[in-house]
Amino acid sequence: MTNNTSAVELRARALAVLAEYNKYVYGYEHIGAGLLIASISGGICHILAEGVPGLAKTHSVKTMAHCISDMSFVRVQFTPDMMPKEITGTKVIDLESRQSHIDWGPIFGKNFVLADEINRGKTNVQSALLEPMAEGQGTVAGSTRKVENPFVVMATQNPIEQEGTNPLPEAQHDRFLFKFIYDYASLEDELKILENPALANLDYTTIKPQMSKDELLAARDYVANNINVSRTFNEYLLKVCRATRPGSDEFKELCSRAPEVAEILNLVKVGVSPRALQGLQRACKVNAFLFGKTKSGESRDYVMPSDLKGSDDTLKLAHAVLRHRIIMKEEANYRKGGKISSEQVIDAVLSHIFPIDDESAYSKR
Numbered sequence: 300m301t302n303n304t305s306a307v308e309l310r311a312r313a314l315a316v317l318a319e320y321n322k323y324v325y326g327y328e329h330i331g332a333g334l335l336i337a338s339i340s341g342g343i344c345h346i347l348a349e350g351v352p353g354l355a356k357t358h359s360v361k362t363m364a365h366c367i368s369d370m371s372f373v374r375v376q377f378t379p380d381m382m383p384k385e386i387t388g389t390k391v392i393d394l395e396s397r398q399s400h401i402d403w404g405p406i407f408g409k410n411f412v413l414a415d416e417i418n419r420g421k422t423n424v425q426s427a428l429l430e431p432m433a434e435g436q437g438t439v440a441g442s443t444r445k446v447e448n449p450f451v452v453m454a455t456q457n458p459i460e461q462e463g464t465n466p467l468p469e470a471q472h473d474r475f476l477f478k479f480i481y482d483y484a485s486l487e488d489e490l491k492i493l494e495n496p497a498l499a500n501l502d503y504t505t506i507k508p509q510m511s512k513d514e515l516l517a518a519r520d521y522v523a524n525n526i527n528v529s530r531t532f533n534e535y536l537l538k539v540c541r542a543t544r545p546g547s548d549e550f551k552e553l554c555s556r557a558p559e560v561a562e563i564l565n566l567v568k569v570g571v572s573p574r575a576l577q578g579l580q581r582a583c584k585v586n587a588f589l590f591g592k593t594k595s596g597e598s599r600d601y602v603m604p605s606d607l608k609g610s611d612d613t614l615k616l617a618h619a620v621l622r623h624r625i626i627m628k629e630e631a632n633y634r635k636g637g638k639i640s641s642e643q644v645i646d647a648v649l650s651h652i653f654p655i656d657d658e659s660a661y662s663k664r
Contacts, residue, residue: 306525306588309518310598313339313589315509316366323362323498323506324355325491326484329614333477334363336589336614338451340581341519343474343574345432345452347417347467347623350481356455357413361503364411367515368508371447373405374413377420379463383427390440401442406431410447410512414454418464425471428452432474449515469569469626476578478623518588526584527601531660535604535652536580539617542648543625544570553651560647566639569626579620583607586616594658601662604654618645 313335320331330348337344348356357374364372375386388404406412406428417425431437432452436445454475457464472478484492492498541549545567554561583606590613591599591606609615625641632638655661 304514304517306521307598309514309521310589312510312514313518316363319366319507319509320362323501324359326488327355327359327481330359330479330481331363332589332614333479333619334360334451334453336582336585336616337476338363338367338449338515339519339522339585339588340476340578341449341523342581343433343476343578344449344581345454345475345477347472347475347478348453348455348481349458349478350455351457354481354483356453356481357415358498358501360411360413360453362506365503365506366508367510367512369512370410370449370515371408372411372413373409374415375405376415377417377424379419379421381420381424383424384439386424386427387431387437388439390442401439401444403439403444404437406446406452407437407444408447410449410451412450412452414452416457417454418456418467420465422465422468425465425467428454429471429474449512449519472623473572473574475623476582477619479619480622522584522588525600526588527662527664528580528584529601529661529663531655531663532583532602532604533580535654536576536583536607538652539607539648540571540576540579540621542570542652543567543621543644549652553648557647557651560651563639563643563647566628566631566634567625567644568628571621571624575620575624579607579616582616582620586614599662603658603661608649617649618642621645 316335317328317331321328324331333346337346350356361372364370384404386404386406388402388407390399391402392399414428431446431450435450436443456467538549541547542553542564544550547570550564550570554564583602586606587599587602591603593599607617609617622641622645625644627639627641631640
């Protein structure tokens with residue numbers, strides 16, 4: 300934490316970032332919260348955003364980048380003829396001096412990286428992001444360079460049914476903390492868009508930063524060291540995640556106890572990974588820091604099941620973290636009565652695994 304910035308001030312400035320973001324992005328307030336939570340959470344904190352073109356995916360991340368001062372931004376457009384060196388860089392030899400150097404790619408030196416239409420690139424190009432996203436560094440011709448801190452990749456993709464797209468490898472999916480589904484905004488929000496035509500040609504430099512990069516990193520440090528995660532919460536988190544894994548005791552117990560849920564769970568091919576557990580826990584800590592309230596209305600310094608589950612009015616962290624990590628069997632697409640998705644698996648698990656209803660159990664240190 301900076302010398303003169305308290306936790307209260309850091310929280311207020313982070314919430315001011317969201318208020319500024321919401322002045323320019325209508326209908327996707329939960330995604331603004333997700334971008335901020337990812338930035339503060341640290342670690343593997345990247346975001347996959349899926350939706351048809353024109354739904355403000357690029358606009359969202361550019362707006363967030365300008366709400367925080369000193370945060371650099373770059374947009375990389377993925378195309379079918381793209382090469383991995385256009386992401387990470389290449390070794391260049393000067394023919395006159397016969398000296399070589401590394402021409403590092405555009406993702407280095409940037410805090411927010413927009414990987415636009417990532418599933419239009421070939422698999423080897425998509426995989427060029429794996430090392431920077433997972434290990435915070437890139438390697439070119441034996442030379443290694445660290446990425447910036449913070450480093451958040453927001454990759455957009457068109458629905459995979461569209462022509463000319465390449466689904467991301469399963470291993471790549473697990474490098475994204477969140478997956479957001481962009482749908483069409485409500486009528487009220489689209490009216491706001493029409494009534495603010497200047498948004499179509501927004502000068503992003505007019506956005507007023509509400510928080511500095513140093514303050515964001517201070518908030519990250521505060522959350523890591525001061526937001527309590529009780530054993531009670533960890534046990535609940537484990538039960539939820541392990542219930543998505545075929546063959547686990549939690550999976551078998553839930554199928555035995557709730558036959559209507561077993562019909563859905565038995566269509567799961569692969570459940571969520573330990574990396575998902577860690578990411579969901581970190582995200583819940585940030586959510587508690589930003590939005591958590593005690594019964595008396597004071598800010599919480601501990602995590603509750605409500606941070607994980609969310610509501611229709613808040614970001615549903617369990618869905619955002621788990622939806623892209625649960626892999627369904629092929630027959631889930633052709634089930635009589637309609638396709639079964641990972642969303643339905645998460646809904647089923649959350650509605651049948653009950654946390655302890657005692658706030659004091661979560662505040663214990």
